[in-house]
Amino acid sequence: MDYVALKNVVAGLITPANPDALAHVHGGMAVLLLARLITRRSLSTPIPLACVAALQLLNECIDRYNHGSWRWPDTIADTINTLFWPTVLFLGLRWRRERTPVRAAAAEDLPATT
Template sequence: MISATYHRFIDWIGDGTGLPDTILHLHAGLAVLMVARIVTRRSLGSFVPLSFVVLAEACNEIMDRLHFGSWRWADTTSDVVNTLFWPTVICLGVRLRPMLMRRDAARVKHDTL
């Protein structure tokens, strides 16, 4: 079955790196974000690369559900938060930066008048 093969691959990665699941999710989220940014040529401030991370994590959790036969909510919630946190922060930071820079430039211009 595909889910069993997928789970063996994920276990192999964890065993090979020696890293805990939490750290692997952090790295996976950032790796998917960067690959999606390069492949799509879209800014990290667009929601396109972030959408790839969301899709990849959804697929990962669906594969876990198929493998284990039920949702393991504590594990699923932790995985989703750890995978999406930094990609979301990066996306919002890049997206909001031009607005903050314009606001600061307007404030400086107003203060010099």
Template sequence: MDIPGIYHSWIDWIGDGTGLPDSILHIHAGMAVLMLARLVTGRSLGTFIPFAFVVGAEFANELMDYLHYGWRAADTYADLANTFFWPFVISLGVRIRPLASQRARL
């Protein structure tokens, strides 16, 4: 059974169905995993626990890419950047926000 091939047929189906390029799909997937992990775990985005789910999901996706296509460095690095950027910025912002409000009270 070709699991990476089946996985990529689903990914192609999503891309074809939405008409969105791969880079935009990575941005949406990162945000969806972040929000879903936040809801399922009940942990704040500032704990970086939901972000860890994004990291795990993206590395699993890149492993499937590697098993199906082989090593493609430029594609992998672009996928990682697109998937991690906004979830990381949001998690960092939520983490820093309480510190900023504490300083304002002083």
């Protein structure tokens, strides 16, 4: 069984409606969490997100090799589906991390209540 056929079988098991799109969403989140566990870096650091981007690039290069040419609409859709939620999590957690010290410092400045 070649790579494309195997990928389509796995994608069909995950979701029968639009297997490729949802498989990319699940794959991106799975890689993000695995990268978080393996690297022991917070999701608010760019390392886990970079792992997702690197594996997505590798996946699209394998698709290009197997199909013989770039299929730009598919490549763009796959990349958006794979990177959207990991990027949203990264940006949200990054924004929250930057705001947290401000709240802690503000809490220290408040007078103690008895």
